[in-house]
Amino acid sequence: EAQVTQNPRYLITVTGKKLTVTCSQNMNHEYMSWYRQDPGLGLRQIYYSMNVEVTDKGDVPEGYKVSRKEKRNFPLILESPSPNQTSLYFCASSGEVRGEQYFGPGTRLTVT
Amino acid sequence: RKEVEQDPGPFNVPEGATVAFNCTYSNSASQSFFWYRQDCRKEPKLLMSVYSSGNEDGRFTAQLNRASQYISLLIRDSKLSDSATYLCVVILSGTYKYIFGTGTRLKVLA
Numbered sequence: 001e002a003q004v005t006q007n008p009r010y011l012i013t014v015t016g017k018k019l020t021v022t023c024s025q026n027m028n029h030e031y032m033s034w035y036r037q038d039p040g041l042g043l044r045q046i047y048y049s050m051n052v053e054v055t056d057k058g059d060v061p062e063g064y065k066v067s068r069k070e071k072r073n074f075p076l077i078l079e080s081p082s083p084n085q086t087s088l089y090f091c092a093s094s095g096e097v098r099g100e101q102y103f104g105p106g107t108r109l110t111v112t
Numbered sequence: 113r114k115e116v117e118q119d120p121g122p123f124n125v126p127e128g129a130t131v132a133f134n135c136t137y138s139n140s141a142s143q144s145f146f147w148y149r150q151d152c153r154k155e156p157k158l159l160m161s162v163y164s165s166g167n168e169d170g171r172f173t174a175q176l177n178r179a180s181q182y183i184s185l186l187i188r189d190s191k192l193s194d195s196a197t198y199l200c201v202v203i204l205s206g207t208y209k210y211i212f213g214t215g216t217r218l219k220v221l222a
Contacts, residue, residue: 033210042214043156043199050208058209090155098144098203101210103155 002027006091006104013081014112021076021107023091031094032074033058033101034066036087043090049074081111115139116202118213126221129190133216135200136182143205145183147174150197150215159185159198190220 004025013019025032033048035058045058049068063085065077074093078085088108092101118135125131137145145162160167162183166175173186187194200213 031208035212040214043212045210045212048208048210056208059211088153098208100146100158100161101156103157105155106153 002102004091004093004102004104006089006107008107009105010108012110012112015082016080019078019081019109021078021089021091021109023074023076023104024072025074025091025093025102026072027093027095027102028071029093029095029102030071031096031099031101032068033092033094034064034074034076035090035092036060036085037090037106038087046076046089081109083111085109086111114213115211116200116213118198118200118216120214121217122219123216124219124221125190127190127192129220130186130188131190131218132184132186133198133200133218134182134184135213135216136180137200137202137211138181139202139204140178140181141205142181142202144203145174145176146201147172147183147185148199148201148212150199152196156199187218190218192220192222194218195220 034046035043047066049055091104094101147159148156149159150156162174171188197215199215202211
């Protein structure tokens with residue numbers, strides 16, 4: 001089944017404790033992206049990747065890191081999480097840069 | 113001014129009604145346009161792309177007005193299952209960034 005998976009689905013952590021949210025797709029897509037969704041602000045792009053080893057900042061990259069060492073994986077790293085990073089995070093992939101994006105199920109992160 | 117703006121709603125309509133949403137974008141260099149649907153904090157899913165000539169998919173019609181910088185979504189014969197939040201998405205020319213509107217919430221009532 002074609003899908004985008006994210007782990008964990010739910011995470012409660014404390015300020016400053018490094019964490020990684022994994023994202024994996026099995027559709028051989030080149031374009032992958034991370035978003036955060038907050039009430040009243042909608043989905044905002046954090047980082048995106050055009051292909052392996054090619055990443056670029058979206059609109060809200062501060063406090064986040066990404067890597068794209070393999071085509072299928074695009075982990076999101078929060079080196080020192082803060083409460084303002086409490087949000088719902090989505091990973092997405094697309095076979096074309098401006099084509100349909102397939103989203104993962106989301107990761108609900110709470111930073112206390 | 114937000115780059116992509118949508119009326120948050122909710123739009124409450126009876127089953128069978130026709131409902132239309134607009135989405136305005138501020139950057140004239142916007143190149144690609146989409147409508148996504150999102151159910152109650154689940155992942156967004158593509159509803160339809162929006163082409164310059166307009167396009168239709170069953171009960172759904174999308175149109176683009178470049179002169180006035182808006183896209184529209186028309187839903188005919190609304191079903192209860194159409195209840196969701198509809199997200200407008202824009203990609204600027206020369207970039208690979210997706211810009212989402214905050215969404216318009218639709219409730220179809222029995």
